Amino acid sequence: MDTKEQSPDVSSEEQWRRILRERGLRVTRPRLRVLNVVARHPHVDAGYVARTLKSQGMSRQTVYGNLDALVSVDLLRRIEPANSPALYELRVDGDDHHHLMCRQCRRVFDTALTSDVRRRAPEPEDDDFDIDGVDVFFWGVCRDCRTGNQQV
Numbered sequence: 001m002d003t004k005e006q007s008p009d010v011s012s013e014e015q016w017r018r019i020l021r022e023r024g025l026r027v028t029r030p031r032l033r034v035l036n037v038v039a040r041h042p043h044v045d046a047g048y049v050a051r052t053l054k055s056q057g058m059s060r061q062t063v064y065g066n067l068d069a070l071v072s073v074d075l076l077r078r079i080e081p082a083n084s085p086a087l088y089e090l091r092v093d094g095d096d097h098h099h100l101m102c103r104q105c106r107r108v109f110d111t112a113l114t115s116d117v118r119r120r121a122p123e124p125e126d127d128d129f130d131i132d133g134v135d136v137f138f139w140g141v142c143r144d145c146r147t148g149n150q151q152v
Helices: 013-022 029-040 046-054 060-072 115-119 143-147
Strands: 076-079 087-090 097-102 108-112 137-140
Touching: 013 029, 029 046, 029 060, 029 087, 046 060, 060 076
Parallel strands: 097 137
Antiparallel strands: 076 087, 097 108
C-alpha cells in the first residue's frame, strides 16, 4: 500500500458536498473525512483510514460503513489484489484503469486501461450475465525495489 500523500482531484469540501448530493448520499462529517483521506492517499486500505481518523473520534465501524456507502454509489472504487487487503481509491469520473503491484514493497501504481483488454473480454455463454467492468492487476517489481532505493 502506498500512503504517500497526493493532491486530491476534488479540491474543496463544497465540491465533495455537491458530489455526495448528486450521488444521493447525505453529506456527513464522517463521510467527508473518509473521502479526504482516500483522496490524499490513493490505494489505501480500510485499516489505514480507520487509524488516521481514530484521533478524530471516528470508530472503525463508521469508517467501514462510509467506505461501503461511497463504493455503492461509485464515488470510491474497491480494488482487491490477491493476498492483500482491499484497497480504496477515488472514482469521481468513473475512471477505469489497471493496476501494477510490486511483489516486494506491495505498492500499487495506476496504469492506463487499454482498449485491447475491453475488446478481448469473454462473451458470456448465456444471456443471464452482463459484463460491466474489467479489473486487471499486473504483478512485478518496481524500479525502486529493483535498484534498492525503496524507502520504508
